[in-house]
Amino acid sequence: MDGVGGMDGVDGIGGANDPVISLRGVRAELGSRPVLRGIDLAVHRGEVVALLGANGSGKSTAVRSIIGQVPVSGGEIELFGTPRRGFRDWKRVGYVPQRTTAAGGVPATVTEIVASGRLSRARFGMLRKADHQAVRRALELVGMADRAKDSVDALSGGQHQRVLIARALASEPELLIMDEPMAGVDLASQEILAATLREQVSRGTSVLLVLHELGPLEPLIDRAVVLRDGCVLHDGPPPQAVGQHALPGHDHVHPHAAHDAEPIRTGLLS
Template sequence: MSSVIPPPAPAPVGTASTTPSAEPLPARATSPRTPPGATAPGTPPAAPAVRLTDAVASVGGRPVLRGVDLTVGPGEVVALLGANGSGKSTTVKAVIGAVPLDAGALELFGTPYGRFRSWRRIGYVPQRTTAAGGVPATVREVVSTGRLPQHRLGPFRRRDRSAVDRALAAVGMLDRAEDGVAGLSGGQHQRVLIARALVGEPDLLIMDEPMAGVDVTSQQVLADILRREVGRGCAVLLVLHELGPLESLIDRAVVLRDGCVAHDGPPPESVGQHALPGHDHVHPHADPTPPGLLA
């Protein structure tokens, strides 16, 4: 992994020779908002939560990312859009270390990936799958695993239990805390996974298609959660199938095409992946949370 690169001011990024030409995307109107990551005068700017530079990666021997640049600043909400197979999920898996880079560099909170150890600062929600993978477990037990990075498998303390209760309350699942996850609906499973990511009170929240296949109520719960997390300064990276109820929260959209950045800037107006070339509606399930986030 390369040495630390001094953080530049956030700006539209892309690739030089590998990015295919793309037609301009219409930008939606945005309401005035405090710039993400804004600091008091005279205070040095905080390092980006994510800086992925000229990333090249393969999955199963097949090239997927072909020189992707991606920056997520403190308190910024960035949406990854693109057709299936464009590299969205591979990009977030590269960020959390589940897919190794063949070339390029990754920094998390200003630290090169190879030296990064503060995994408790990152909350990750994979593509929707069952919350327990067939293992008998209660809602509380699943969410509690999100506290493991806080104490390295030590005994649970009162503040851990309180954090679990707060996360469950935030997603509207506190009354189901002692229920088995096997009896939950798809939207409720998703809420449990979101609570597991929130329980560590992360500084960076990464979600891979959190809106896919969930009911309208769960979508609105997610929008409310993200609004609160952004309000406390959490950076958010979302793989989205469409903007939907989250549209007003998005600061930037990064559109991928064939493993390259085709657009980095204001979100396209009232479109999502549906309007991008080559879109289909297949949403394969992702692997469980990578070991690094539970270490």
């Protein structure tokens, strides 16, 4: 099965300098509307890349095409040197989706949600001692260990986001793909998330982030790729000024519409 949620398999390891994500000439449509118009994008091992741009520029479509949630009409996508259509080793990839609640309306505890991110490494769907330890470590990293037994329905928006990131970290991924992880998150949670990401980067994790502005993540960003109308406008050093209005070619950024929100599956990598 293609995309996040596929079966585990054996994929190429690749060289140290090979990109973990490679998009070449990728095109995609939503309905009949072109959203990606032949974009090139690469993330190398240990690199932190921010994908920036105004609403409607194609940022979220780009990351969803990488994980197989949006079909592409042209171009090539590779993960760890393997064509995405044949990639199966999804335990190497942690994904944090945009603007969701942790349980998607399903009653669950914090631990249950985070443990679902470990299923890609579990044998026959059964969590072993090492799996439970990985779940506890992930909760500690995002400062949610003291809420492990609580229902996710009792959490704030920022705490929901921390649980989603813990779920992605539970699989101990080599690559993290995060779609606007700071959106709607209070400052305290932003600082915790930035510290969590800094810890992952120090361990060599590669990261692709969709952001509206760099904020507290700015010191971690190696490269910024700015999209406009489905095309790459800029690929290079991050903008020096803070905020979306400093981006190359920026006109104006409007708040998210409610229809941008989408539910997620509890067993993301299962």
